[in-house]
Amino acid sequence: MPDRTAGSPVGKESPEHARKRKQEYSNSLVESVKYWQGDDKIPTDIEKVKGTLKDVSGLGESFDLVFREMTFAGRKFGYFFVSGFAKDNIMQIVLARLSMLDEKQISADALRAFFDLYIPHIQVELMTSMSQTINKVFQGYSVFYIEQESTSIVLDTRNYPARGPDEPSLEKVVRGARDGFNETLLTNVALVRRRVRDPGLKVEIMQVGRRTQTDVSILYIDDIADIRLVESIRKKIQAVDVYGLPLADKQLEEAIIQKGWNPYPLVRYSERPDVVADHLLDGSVVILVDTSPSVMIMPTTFFDLCQHAEENRQTAFMGTYLRWIRFLGIFASLFLLPLWLLLVIEPGLKPAYLQILGPQETGKLPLLLQFVLAEFGVDLMRMASIHTPAPLATAMTLVAAILLGEIAVKTGVFVYEVILYMAFAAVGMFATPSYELALANRIVRLILLFAVAFFKVHGLIIGITIYIIVLTLHRSYNSSYLWPFIPFNAKAMFNIFVRQPVLNNKDRPSLNKPKDRTKMRNKQK
Structure with missing residues (x-):
């Protein structure tokens, strides 16, 4: 892996140096430093430090890399940092403090004197590895290299560009905290x-x-x-x-x-x-x-991915109700379309009160193909909504709902029932709290549709059986993915379906194998 981060020195480069640069093959920053200076120690000569930084980090080619050479109390310094990460106010305070020093104030151990007495900053450390100091600079730190010293002073002056802790768009709640994680x-x-x-x-x-x-x-x-x-x-x-x-x-x-x-x-x-x-x-x-x-x-586990913060922001009764509605939506997103297709293919399975189910008209395309096209259409609209600018979102929705959906039904490509049940399944998918789980459930729904279309009742039964077996064998850090359903834990399963009041939720889930399983201590009488 050629080291493309290595920059060329400012000015004309010697043929030998250019040849050495072309031959470099470094898998890590440590290897690159050793290639250019023979070891990973910090040179005691500032010019050698500067040369290594030019060869390894791209100093002189990257405009945001700054190496400021200064002299404090008769000692030559090199101050290395990334301009986009540095906190100017901290750097100015440190430099102002050092600029007031006199050579007489510095003891024989200049490094210790600078570190202990004259750098007014809390997060500061000493380093003796050249690769570590370069890595720290790219993390946002700044480094002082001191003439005649093989140890550098590293200051935490990080100031990353970041947005505010806004509420997450995928986990909104009606009542509750509005802060969310950002990129820092x-x-x-x-x-x-x-x-x-x-x-x-x-x-x-x-x-x-x-x-x-x-x-x-x-x-x-x-x-x-x-x-x-x-x-x-x-x-x-x-x-x-x-x-x-x-x-x-x-x-x-x-x-x-x-x-x-x-x-x-x-x-x-x-x-x-x-x-x-x-x-x-x-x-x-x-x-x-x-x-x-x-x-x-x-x-x-599978059931953890079905829970949402909103359930714990309501009363226990309403939280349980919301949880049940969400579980019904997830069930519909998985099994509603295959069950409906089975009842259409095998009308003898329908009880008397479900005779209303089934299309009155078959349409120009087979039902399986209609479902597959509808699935692809929903995915296409989802991706289009992500990439559509906000001012055009309304126009995109009108195109998808009216031009595609309505006209497709009127021309006989789709039947109304397919659009209806596909909409139910899509709503259930969007009600799934975990985006990753919703996408996985969609794949299972497609597989079950094909199984029902080709093998009818046997296809549905075998498909669901294989689905449960695959999830059972799916392990999350040696824990059952379907816990507490498999292996069955009655108390934990009850807590999955019924949101317990806070004071009744006394134990931690056994799935995590916690050291302390008890949340609530028994009151001493």
Whole structure:
């Protein structure tokens, strides 16, 4: 993998230097630094430091990389930072403080004097690795290189461009918090900390990706979460060896969870801090990836993906009602179309009170083909709505609903019943809280439609049986995907269908294998 990040020095380049640049083959930043200077130590000569930065980081070619050479108290300094990440006010305070120093004020150990006495900043550390300092600069830090010193001073001056913590569009609630995660990791951690003010909340951070060095953070409560689960997730993340994570959490999920071609998600995504805090208190492990507003919650089950924050923002009765409506919608999105097609193909299966079901006219196309075209049409409209600018959204809706739907029925391409039941299934799909689960259910619905069309009753029964078996064998970190249905847990299953009042919800889910299963302590008499 040629190192395309290495820039050429300013000015004319010698033939030998140009040849060395063309021959470079580095898989990591450490290898690149060692290639150019022989080791990963920080040179004591500022000119050598500058030369390495030109060869490795592109200093002199990238306009946003700044290397400011200065002299403080008789010592030569090199200040390296990315202009788009730096907080100007912090940098000005530090530089103003150093500019007032006199050579007589500096002791023999100049580095220790600068670090301990003359840099008025809280988040500051010392580093002896050249590759680490370069990596820190690209993360938003700034670095002081000091003449005659093989150790640098690293300051946290990060100021990432970010939007506000707006309410997530996929997880809106009628009443409740309106803040949501954004693309900045530090902000997202703070939103969780605000809700879980527990010293047991641990926030680990590591970098993933040889080129992107993306920040990945693991959150858990150490006296609740299963330490074996935490260690398993940590080891899998540390073992990831990829070029980078430009698409953040989704690429990390595929790297640490090997699920093959199964469309069903093994993690729950959320953009709501309150939902994440609730799962942490239940013993789940949460993964945050920088540059992504989505947070991964593990382990998860099919029924976890069917729940929404709105149910817990209402009374227990209304929350249960909303949950039942949502489950009916998900059931309709899966089985309504195959069941209707079966009753049309086999009219003898219809009881007397369902004789109204079935098309009065067959249409010009077979019913299976009509359903397939309708499915593709819904997908096409969904993608079109995503890519359509807001001012044109109304026009696009009119085109889809009137020109396509109405005219297609009047010309005999579709029958009214197909459009009706397809609309029911689409509404159920949109009512599914998890976007990934809704897409997976759509694939299963299509498969069941083909099974019913070709094998009728046997096709539906065998299809549903295979569907349940596949979900049962689907494992989420060695936990059953259909828990608490398989293996059956009566109490947990009751809590799935009935939203319990807060004071009655005394135990944490056994799926997470928490250290402390009890949420509510018994009152001492």
